[in-house]
Every structure is written in C-alpha cells, then in structure tokens.
Amino acid sequence: MRHTASVTLVLAAIWLGNSGHYDALLLSFGVVSIALVLWITHRMDVVDHESQPLHLTTKLPAYYFWLFKKIVASNIDVMIRAWRGPSSISPQFERVPAPQKTDIGRVIYANSINLTPGTLSVVVEDDYILVHSLSSDGMAELKSGEMSRRVCGLEE
C-alpha cells in the first residue's frame, strides 16, 4: 500500500512538473494516465520494496552526498589522464567482492561503481562484481572496501 502511494505521488509530481497547464481537462487527463500506469505496473508486479525503496529514504541522501564528492574526485583524475594520453593509464580487470545481502544493495553498489568514472562494473554476480578500472589506484581504493561498507550500512 505504501509503495502504491509512493508511485502515485511520483507520477503526479512528474505530470504536474511537465504539463504547466492546470485546467480541468488536462488535470483529468493526468488522473486517467496515472491510473493507467498504476494498473499496468500492478499487472507487471513491479511495485514493491525494490522499485520503491522507501526503507532507505532517510539514509540515501547522506550516502549520495558522500558519493558525489567521490565522483568529483575521480572525474578530475580521469580528466588528467585523458589529457596525458594512453601512456598514463594501466587498466585493471578483477573481481571485487560484493558482500551485500540484498539484491538492491548489490545494485546500488554496482551503480555507484559505474557512476564514478574510472571504475566500471562489467558483470554482477551473487557474491562478486567484475570491475574494469582505469588505474591500479582506483582498483586498490575499491578493494579497500569503503564504498562497499557504506552500501552495507544502508541495508541495516
């Protein structure tokens, strides 16, 4: 029930933000299309704690703030390497353990790896992620496990 309410809220926000016309006719079109989307998502059985991770709402902002600082740092690193050319990179391709218990934790971890330039998750399995990294520093930092620990902290 809570998940349905959150889907409805998100869809309504998207409609109101995009339309810009607030007369009766267009608002009723909005209600009809939200109802239609809700019916389809229920038929597809995708409205649950995975598509609407409400239990993470309080913890996610702090994590994404930390991740954003990480993204800025790695962007600068990759930018410098791009200007210095191919001789400045030494790509690594290794398995990194993913100790997250839930699927959504693993997805957030793999997504964070992908969002930071310089590391790329290629294959996601149950207990490890195959990661391509632009430099050995990036791989070492990932293996030190700070990001993984923070994602595990989200799950509890």
Next chain:
Amino acid sequence: MDVYELLSAILLAIGSFLLLSGGIGVLRFPDVYSRMHAAGITDTLGACLILLALMLLAGLSLVMVKLLMILAFLLITGPTSSHALGKAAWKSGVKPLMGKALNR
C-alpha cells in the same frame, strides 16, 4: 551582470572543459572499456555542471523542475547503459587491454 549569471558562466566554462576532456579521452584511449571511462566524465559531472548552470539562469520556476528531471534521468540511465554496454562487450569476447602491456 548579477551574481547568478556570473556563477552560471563559471559552471558552464568548467562543464565545457570537462566535456572536451571526455571527447579527447574517447579518441585517445586504446580500447572499449577505457573509452567508456572517458565517456563517463561527460555523462556525470559534465552534464551535472551544465544543467546546474542552466538552473541558475532559469531561477525558481517550472523550467528548473524540468532541468532537474533531465538531470535525474541522465544520472539514472547513464550507469545503466554503460553497464549494459560493458556486459555485452564482455559476453561477445572483447578482451580488455591490461596493465602496462598496452604501452608498446
């Protein structure tokens, strides 16, 4: 010229430089996987900075909401498509160049 315009000009300048670095990286790096990292710069921080600069120009309005939506959408789809691309390349047997071996 007020403060917002100045700030947005600075953000646009940094963003443009990041985009250019990403483009250079995509041309110079040696294999698919390393090129994906260069494309990642333009997809994350480059797009972020340019859309933030446009938000500063727009001020509080419906336009800002739309810019926020575009930003959220780019940040969600970017990693998804690069993961799909990496996985497809790996499955079809494209081997990454490793370590210093590529500096022949």
Next chain:
Amino acid sequence: MLTVTTVTLLLVMALALSRAFVGPTVFDRILAANMFGTKTVLLIAVIGFLFGRPEFLDIAMVYALINFIGVIGMLRLIEYLEDENRNAHEDDV
C-alpha cells in the same frame, strides 16, 4: 558563455562521431552513438536558453528517453544475433 558551450558541445559531438566512424569494434560505435545522444540532449537544452525558448527542454527530455531505449535495444539485438551465430556454428560442427 552559452555560445562557447554550444560550440564546445558541437565539437565534442564531432569527436564522438569520428570515433563512431573509426570503430574498430561495434561496441565502440555504440558507445560513440550513446555519447552523441547525451550530448544532443545537453545541446538542445543549451540552445533553448541561447535563443530564449525554454520549451526546447521538453524535446530534450524526450530525446533522452529515446536515446536510452535506442542504446539498450541495439545492445539486445547484438547479443541476440551473436547467440544465433554461435548456435549456427555449433550445428555445423
């Protein structure tokens, strides 16, 4: 500064296109096409501000959606074709 950004975006799109022409693998080309698409989204948004027509943002949003779905669809097609090729080879042997 908006003009400078527009010119830079066009330049980066030209760089991406040249990578799409050079290749060498099909995945390089898809990567370049994906990058070209996201840069188009930014270009439409910036040009909307440059000409004082923020309505262009709607087009940018639709373009972002189409670009994402196009890339995913193309990758699915390639994976499917390769599976098919592999199966055909196994039948021969």
